Amino acid sequence: MALILSGSAQAETVFVTLEKDNALAVVDPVAGKLLQTIDIGQRPRGIALSPDYKYLYVATSDDDTVKMIDTETYLEVAQLPSGEDPETFALNPEGDRLYVSNEDDNLVTVIDVFKQQEIAQIKVGVEPEGIAVSPDNQWVVSASETTNMIHWIDPATHTIVENTLVDPRPRAVSFTADSTQLWVTSEMAGTLMILDVKTKQIIKTIRLDIPGVNADKIQPVGVVIDKQRRWGYVAIGPANRVAVINAQTFEVEKFLLVGQRVWNLAFSPDQKRLYSTNGRSNDISIIDLERHKVTKSIAVGRFPWGVVSKP
Amino acid sequence: MSSLHYLRAMQGIVGRELWRFVRQRERFVSALVRPLVWLFIFAAGFRATLGVAISPPYETYILYEVYITPGLVGMIQLFNGMQSSLSMVYDREMGSMRILMVCPLPRWFLLVSKLIAGVAVSILQVYVFLAIAWCYEVEAPWQGYLYLLPALMLSGVMLGALGLLLSSFIKQLENFAGVMNFIIFPMFFMSTALYPLWKMKESSVWLHQLAHYNPFSQAVELIRFALYGEFNEYAFIYTLCAFVIFMTVAVIGYNPSKGMMMKKGGR
Numbered sequence: 001m002a003l004i005l006s007g008s009a010q011a012e013t014v015f016v017t018l019e020k021d022n023a024l025a026v027v028d029p030v031a032g033k034l035l036q037t038i039d040i041g042q043r044p045r046g047i048a049l050s051p052d053y054k055y056l057y058v059a060t061s062d063d064d065t066v067k068m069i070d071t072e073t074y075l076e077v078a079q080l081p082s083g084e085d086p087e088t089f090a091l092n093p094e095g096d097r098l099y100v101s102n103e104d105d106n107l108v109t110v111i112d113v114f115k116q117q118e119i120a121q122i123k124v125g126v127e128p129e130g131i132a133v134s135p136d137n138q139w140v141v142s143a144s145e146t147t148n149m150i151h152w153i154d155p156a157t158h159t160i161v162e163n164t165l166v167d168p169r170p171r172a173v174s175f176t177a178d179s180t181q182l183w184v185t186s187e188m189a190g191t192l193m194i195l196d197v198k199t200k201q202i203i204k205t206i207r208l209d210i211p212g213v214n215a216d217k218i219q220p221v222g223v224v225i226d227k228q229r230r231w232g233y234v235a236i237g238p239a240n241r242v243a244v245i246n247a248q249t250f251e252v253e254k255f256l257l258v259g260q261r262v263w264n265l266a267f268s269p270d271q272k273r274l275y276s277t278n279g280r281s282n283d284i285s286i287i288d289l290e291r292h293k294v295t296k297s298i299a300v301g302r303f304p305w306g307v308v309s310k311p
Numbered sequence: 312m313s314s315l316h317y318l319r320a321m322q323g324i325v326g327r328e329l330w331r332f333v334r335q336r337e338r339f340v341s342a343l344v345r346p347l348v349w350l351f352i353f354a355a356g357f358r359a360t361l362g363v364a365i366s367p368p369y370e371t372y373i374l375y376e377v378y379i380t381p382g383l384v385g386m387i388q389l390f391n392g393m394q395s396s397l398s399m400v401y402d403r404e405m406g407s408m409r410i411l412m413v414c415p416l417p418r419w420f421l422l423v424s425k426l427i428a429g430v431a432v433s434i435l436q437v438y439v440f441l442a443i444a445w446c447y448e449v450e451a452p453w454q455g456y457l458y459l460l461p462a463l464m465l466s467g468v469m470l471g472a473l474g475l476l477l478s479s480f481i482k483q484l485e486n487f488a489g490v491m492n493f494i495i496f497p498m499f500f501m502s503t504a505l506y507p508l509w510k511m512k513e514s515s516v517w518l519h520q521l522a523h524y525n526p527f528s529q530a531v532e533l534i535r536f537a538l539y540g541e542f543n544e545y546a547f548i549y550t551l552c553a554f555v556i557f558m559t560v561a562v563i564g565y566n567p568s569k570g571m572m573m574k575k576g577g578r
Contacts, residue, residue, distance in 0.1 A: 032370070114425045240372070281364075285371055293450075297371040 012268060013071075014275055014309045016284055017044035017058055020302035024058065024069075025171055027272060038074050041067055046088045047306035049097040050113075056308070059086040059100070066100060066111070067281070071310055073162045081118045083109040092133045092155065099127040099140050099153075108142050110158060120158040125149045126307070130173040130184070139197065141182060143170035150184060152200060164200050167191050171220065172264075176247070177227045185234055190218035192234050192243075194250060204250045213239050222264035226271050231289070235262040235276055242276055242285075244292055256294050258285035264305070269311040277304035320416050321424045328395075328428030332435075339374075342436050345390065346383035350444060354379050366507055366538040378451045380441075382504025383537035387440060388433045388463070388470045389527060393495055395429035396474030400481050400493075412565075419562045422475055426558075429474070430467030437463055455538040462537035466530035469550050472557035473526075479564030502528040526553035 014027040017040070024040045027033065028081070041060030048057045056069040059082065066086055068078040082089070082100045089100040090173025091113075098111040108128060110120040125144025133140050133155070140153040150164040150173065167186030174183045175197070182195040194204040208218055219237035225247055226232075228231070232245040240262060241255040260283075266275050274287040276299070285297045285306055332338060354376035365371060369378075370489065402408040412420060441449075477490055499505075501518065502525050512519040520527050529549040536543035 149370075257374055259372060294371045297365055 007256045012309060012311055014268075014284070014307060015049075015056060016267075016275075016277060016300050016304045017046060017047045017306040018301040018303060019043055019045055019279075021058075023301060024056075024074075025300040025304065026074075027284065027298060027300060029268065029275065032286065032298055034298060034300055037301055040069075041065075042219060045305045046086065047308050048089065048091045048098075049308045049310055050091065053092065053310045056096060056310075057089070057091065057098065057307075059089055061085050061087055066098060068113070068116075077139075080111050080113065080116055081109075082111065083107060083118070083121070088129060088131055090131045092140075093135055093137050097133075097155065099131055099133065099142075101131050102211050103127050103129060106144075108140070108153065111191070122153060122158050122160065123161070125163075130171055130177055132173045132182070134175045134179040134182075135177055136179040136195065136214065138179065139175075141173050141175075143173050143184060145169050145171070145187075150182070150195065150200075161264070162200050164202070166193055166195075166202065167196050167205070174223045174225055176225050176229050178229065181225075181229075182292060183223050183232060185220035185223050187219045187221065187237070189280050190215060190220060190240045192220055192223065192232075192245065206245065206250055206252060208234060208236055208243050208252065208256050210236070210239055210241060213241075222276075224265045226267065226289075233274055233287075234264055235265050237261055237263065241279070242274070242287065254292060257286060258287075258294055259283045259297055264306050266307040266309055268309050275307045275309060277307050279303050279305065285310060315377060315422060317416065320414060320421070321427070324411075324421070324424040325428040325431060327430060328425075332432045339436070342387065342390070342394075343440055346387055346440050347443060349379065349383050349386070350376055350447065350449070364509075366509065368536045368541045368543075374446075376447070377449050377543055379505055380444055381538055382531050383461075384437050384440065384459075384500070384534050384538075385470075385500060385504050385527060385531040386434050386500075388430075388467050388530070389499060390497060391429055391433035391436065392467070392470035392472075392474035393490065394474075395425065395432075395471060395479070396478035396481075396490075397487050399425070399475065399478040400487065403478075418565055419487060419558075422565060423558075426468055426471040426475060428497065429471045429538070433462050433467050433471075434460070451538045452540055454540045458537040458540050458542075462533045465547070465554065467548050469526060469530055469554035469557065472554050472561055475561035476557045476564060479561055498525060498527045501525055502531055504528075504531050523545065524548065529553070 014029045016025040024038045026035045028035050042062030044058050044060045046059035056071050060066045064084050066080040066082040070077050077159040083102040085098045096113050100109045108122040108124050112119050124142050125147025127145040128142045129145045130143035139190040140155050142151045148168050151160045151275050152162040154161050155247045165194045167189035169188040171185045171187045180197050192206045196203045217239045220234045221237050224233050229247045232247045234243040238261050240260050246253050258276045259281035261280040263277045263279045276285045282302055283297045283299045285294050289294045357375045501522050511522050527545040532543050533546040533550050
């Protein structure tokens with residue numbers, strides 16, 4: 001494992017997984033510069049940070065593992081038993097459980113992070129993809145792309161408690177900070193659905209039509225909502241745009257032009273900026289959230305997939 | 312001849328031009344309508360289809376209307392330069408040019424004053440246009456609007472000098488249509504105003520070369536960089552040289568003993 005030893009002096013560091021380069025890009029978003037690229041393993045995709053920002057978790061899909069990386073030294077600390085072909089995963093708020101979607105096996109694998117052991121496998125629908133843990137740690141939700149379902153899993157018992165049928169090909173899921181709503185994107189219907197956590201029902205479906213852009217290009221993927229629940233943001237894949245949604249009225253406020261095939265989104269720790277990975281144009285875009293303007297796009301490497309930010 | 316004389320003459324010429332401009336409201340409106348039609352209709356049609364890749368001074372992906380705005384600023388100045396040359400021809404036909412030319416001040420000074428008058432009018436138009444574009448979310452950093460002013464002065468005098476040069480060649484008002492067809496349109500379309508240079512290279516290297524050496528392209532690039540708070544040295548030098556050449560030839564052109572005036576019977 002050729003990981004380069006490096007300390008980070010800048011105020012904020014953005015990490016981006018590069019699916020085709022088998023690497024991790026380290027970016028200083030304030031200076032708008034790519035600092036370095038680190039070899040990480042085969043086909044890195046999903047990425048997450050531990051709550052204390054000490055560790056970085058990266059799903060290296062073709063290595064069939066989730067790697068645990070020290071965020072100061074960039075050295076590999078452990079390889080977690082993720083099951084086959086891990087793509088997306090979620091960390092619980094305490095940072096001791098990792099829930100991994102195993103798309104080919106129709107499973108969610110639960111890992112004890114500190115013991116580095118698999119503790120459960122939960123059977124879910126066909127092709128599980130998006131996964132999230134509610135901030136109050138009451139729910140783990142898994143979205144099955146082919147079954148078109150959201151599975152509500154009790155993290156205490158590792159069992160599915162309820163299912164919600166949603167629009168075709170649900171991709172990403174994200175809870176609001178108060179754990180009362182779940183936002184789900186449907187890649188095929190081109191919609192964003194807002195689910196009420198209490199009733200597990202859809203309370204609003206928003207069509208993300210962009211005037212002048214063909215409907216087949218409207219493929220919503222990543223979704224994030226700010227802590228105050230003022231704004232939500234949806235990456236709309238090949239439409240090369242990020243939708244800005246008023247999280248109170250559920251109106252689409254505007255669409256921001258970013259690079260090609262925008263995939264995933266992440267906030268800066270202070271939530272003043274948003275980062276988007278643009279898979280086909282090999283860059284990330286930085287969005288100023290106070291003005292809702294794209295300020296810069298930085299070339300990072302081939303097929304940027306996931307993104308996280310550390311103070 | 313004291314400097315006071317020079318100042319009074321310049322005041323008279325610039326004042327007359329500004330006064331004429333303010334008085335002719337329809338001219339002001341029509342000067343604005345042209346770039347606005349391009350911005351609201353032409354650019355809107357291409358908005359979704361043309362993804363403009365990142366090229367300096369831009370730091371991210373931009374919509375087409377953002378790209379063509381500096382080009383339309385250049386268009387305002389280009390048309391203004393031609394308009395003032397048109398008014399020179401008109402003045403000549405009406406005889407007011409003769410009054411101007413008998414003024415006991417150097418010819419170059421009178422012509423420069425004419426030029427400055429035209430540029431002042433064009434700068435006024437540009438800022439009104441940019442204010443409307445701002446409402447349409449074509450926004451540049453605020454410093455850019457300050458940096459733009461010197462760039463506009465240089466590009467304005469360059470295009471104005473070109474207009475003067477042309478007007479020295481045009482005998483009658485009717486010939487102006489030829490100028491439109493042979494100068495303004497090729498200059499505008501064969502430039503970076505509507506499409507970036509790299510895009511042009513894709514279709515024709517020859518066209519790319521022509522556009523690169525088109526002084527209007529360099530004026531537009533000077534404006535584009537200035538609007539985003541950056542200085543494009545190459546465009547600056549190119550525009551400056553073009554101005555010096557055009558102005559020199561125009562001064563010669565307006566010299567009754569040497570230039571085109573004699574050939575045209577000293578009109």
